[in-house]
Amino acid sequence: MxxxxxxxxxxxxxxxxxxxxxxxxxxxxxxxxxxxxxxxxxxxxxxHNKIIRTLYPDELYVRLAQDGMNHWQDHKCFHQIGWVAGVRKGAQSKRKSPSDIKISIEEYQSMVGSDEAPRLFETEELWHSRTVGCADTxxxxxxxxxxxxxxxxxxxxxxxxxxxxxxxxxxxxxxxxxxxxxxxxxxxxxxxxxxxxxxxxxxxxxxxxxGILRIIGLVVGILRLTDTDMKTLNMDMPMSVGDEGEVIVSKRHNLLKLTTPRTFEVESINKLHDHPMARDASANIAVLRKWFPQFENRDIERWVCPDLLTVxxxxxxxxxxxxxxxxxxxxxxxxxxxxxxxxxxxxxxxxxxxxxxxxxxxxxxxxxxxxxxxxxxxxxxxxxxxxxx
CATH class of the missing domain: 3.50.50.60 (FAD/NAD(P)-binding domain)
Incomplete structure (x- = not known):
């Protein structure tokens, strides 16, 4: 042997x-x-990339995340592009902090380089945070x-x-x-x-x-950007986030990544792609249509991201x-x-x-x-x- x-x-x-x-x-x-x-x-x-931030209700993990952020900020793969969060007026949201700045729809369009306004709810406001980043993982x-x-x-x-x-x-x-x-x-x-x-x-x-370990699946959507798209959009744009999910630009890979909070659990990693939700990217498409209506008729790719969660x-x-x-x-x-x-x-x-x-x-x-x-x-x-x- x-x-x-x-x-x-x-x-x-x-x-x-x-x-x-x-x-x-x-x-x-x-x-x-x-x-x-x-x-x-x-x-x-x-x-392609992951959101990097320090927000946790648990103070110990806030400190640990801040320690990690201190290292990330000097890393060539980290981009502190911030995000714009859609928050219902008067609502408490984990995406909004006291240092965030309220912006107009026009300011948002200028930040991301979009000719079309996002499709917000009537009471939805836009809040810009500069402290959030993403990393080319x-x-x-x-x-x-x-x-x-x-x-x-x-x-x-x-x-x-x-x-x-x-x-x-x-x-x-x-x-x-x-x-x-x-x-x-x-x-x-x-x-x-x-x-x-x-x-x-x-x-x-x-x-x-x-009862300690859980195997979770999440559908990730990908919109490949054309040369024309990249000339129009701001490829250093902030992330666009809301209750429905996130749009995150990858300048390295020339794409928009579309994620949602819609997850599913499987009993074995081998059954990940057998779950009905693994084949459904409708929620990812909805996120794209909300923040970038000009792309609503474009086809997207999808893949299923597995993760391990503890209790x-x-x-x-x-x-x-x-x-x-x-x-x-x-x-x-x-x-x-x-x-x-x-x-x-x-x-x-x-x-x-x-x-x-x-x-x-x-x-x-x-x-x-x-x-x-x-x-x-x-x-x-x-x-x-x-x-x-």
Whole structure:
């Protein structure tokens, strides 16, 4: 049986897996790190871009998000373009903060470069926030891959099908594509595979607590922009957001991304595309028609973005119960991309490495598999609602 030798082995090629690998390698340059990135190309981490902001009702996660934002602001993939939010007059909205400025429809059109006014509700007002940004997440991920390869990380672009454990619960190896088993000689094996986590643990016959993990699907719409579109539109426009969803420009990919709060839950990642809502982009089209009526007759592309949510939106960074050296490390909400700069440092801190950090230590207290029976969600506004088939 071929052997894999490394101080730490990381399974999972998304943003958070990349963050872990980078933090471990930079923190201990002489350690040999093995990184199984997998082959999946359509994931939340390879999305064109993600909104980056610090708004949470949970004060601890506000501080953690601000720490992440401080790092993002110096990153070449980050764009602090702000957003314009449609808010019903007199309504309380999580999209509106005291520093936002009310703008007119004409000012909005000038900001985005549109000849047609958005189709707002009669009582809907437009509020401009400068503090919100977005990041080219797929590009950020590729930059980290290139960086850690240059630092000497052993990168294996194969899928891990099963984790092999011994009778004492210690991780002894992995099984990859073509059912090839590898013996593992490593201090820690860290699994950060997002919505593939339940499937991987189940395939490995490793039990984990019920009711903690949820696999959620979200349809993403894409409008490809023509050369004429790009000459007309402001390609540095702020995001357009409202109760119905968001329109986010990608200057790097020449497109408008259309997202909505319409989500659905599946019991297995393999059933993601079988759900009726996975084939329905009508809500994405409605968002486009509201903010950019001139494109209402244009065709859009769609894809289904899978995500892993925890019961309370907090991370899981903890040893899998019943094992000895197997660590699960996962984000817990749709907003996990904002923690790309500091998630790896959290895992590093969990492993007893890195500099002392009181904020990280406090966050880690809530990242166990064991959760309080009555727990406050870190962001109640984004708890998926039961969807009708």
């Amino acid at each position: 071929p052997k894999i030798c490394g101080r730490d082995v990381v399974v999972g090629g998304g943003l958070l897996g990349a963050s872990i690998v980078r933090a471990l390698k930079i923190g201990s340059p002489n350690d040999h790190i093995v990184w199984f990135t997998g082959t999946e190309r359509k994931t939340a981490s390879t999305d 797929a590009y950020a991920l590729q930059l980290v891959k290139d960086e850690v390869k240059a630092l000497g990380v052993e990168v294996r672009e194969v899928d891990v099908r099963r984790i092999l454990t011994g009778d004492d619960g210690s991780c002894r190896g992995v099984e990859v594509d073509a059912e090839v088993p590898y013996e593992m000689l490593a201090d820690k094996v860290i699994v950060s595979v997002g919505p593939w986590m339940p499937q991987l643990l189940e395939a490995s016959k490793i039990p984990f607590p019920d 309370d939106g907090r991370f899981i960074i903890d040893e899998v119960p019943g094992t000895k050296n197997l660590i699960a490390a996962s984000g817990g909400s749709f907003h996990s991309a904002k923690f790309f700069p500091n998630f790896g440092s959290l895992v590093q801190r969990y492993l007893g490495k890195g500099e002392p950090n009181a904020l990280f230590d406090e966050v880690l207290k809530g990242c166990k598999w064991e959760r309080p029976y009555e727990v406050q969600h870190v962001y109640p506004g984004v708890i998926p609602k039961p969807a009708k088939d």
